[in-house]
């Protein structure tokens with residue numbers, strides 16, 4: 001038997017439509033928000049856009065469990081295996097202070113800056129702070145925003161980073177400093193590019209930061225499937241939660257079955273954009289997760305979620321989320337499979 005908790009909160013369904021045209025520089029060049037203009041609504045996924053920068057890398061200190069090297073290694077593997085071409089990669093710009101203030105408090109941002117200037121920053125528990133780290137996360141958050149914007153144009157956009165779902169307005173947590181998902185939503189809403197967004201969070205950990213940030217916001221619907229008996233505690237209420245206990249032995253079959261509620265939820269909420277947190281940590285070999293999913297099962301998960309968005313003609317922005325497999329090669333392979341899943345859907 002599965003031990004699961006599920007909750008559903010009705011929300012007002014607001015009308016909405018959107019989309020845009022990217023003009024100017026594309027390809028292996030910087031792309032800014034100002035270069036996207038309104039266009040007719042998307043009716044078909046035409047291509048997938050991938051966002052990455054070599055400046056995503058930042059050391060969290062020797063021996064830290066979060067392998068930030070995965071950003072470089074994922075990109076290199078995708079190029080080496082000819083899954084992606086260099087000229088197909090879009091380069092992000094870092095978010096500005098005014099963007100960060102859409103989600104985070106001034107005092108929190110100031111605290112991070114001060115920590116970054118002090119040697120104490122690197123002693124900040126599991127969440128060390130340095131100028132290099134803040135710079136990289138600011139850029140990664142710009143990457144998530146760009147991936148979502150490109151999704152609105154092409155149908156699918158993926159940032160080869162991001163998914164910092166534990167960061168809240170006033171708190172860094174769980175290796176997350178700026179909540180890139182919330183920032184992308186708030187910035188796109190502010191720019192009148194969309195209203196209703198659905199977050200599908202499949203990281204093994206509950207996205208408490210994102211949940212707190214949108215708790216009273218009817219324009220954002222959060223579906224979160226996570227390990228109930230794991231960090232973070234306590235859980236924060238979301239629109240639809242699937243909390244699974246590890247002692248129930250969560251394998252591919254049990255996990256994938258829980259996702260079959262998604263078509264209904266998507267139809268009811270009718271989002272203009274889906275943001276998919278494709279965490280690699282439900283993997284059986286993960287050091288910070290207690291699920292037993294195989295790499296093949298995670299690939300099926302990706303194909304199902306992204307395939308649903310495609311089938312329903314809803315743009316989908318994808319971010320990596322966590323991944324702490326004992327062998328970093330496994331984490332890279334799982335993220336690589338997300339890219340392969342996208343490519344196979346476009347064939």
Ligand SMILES: [Zn+2]
Nearest residue numbers: 203205281322
């Ligand atoms: Zn996680």
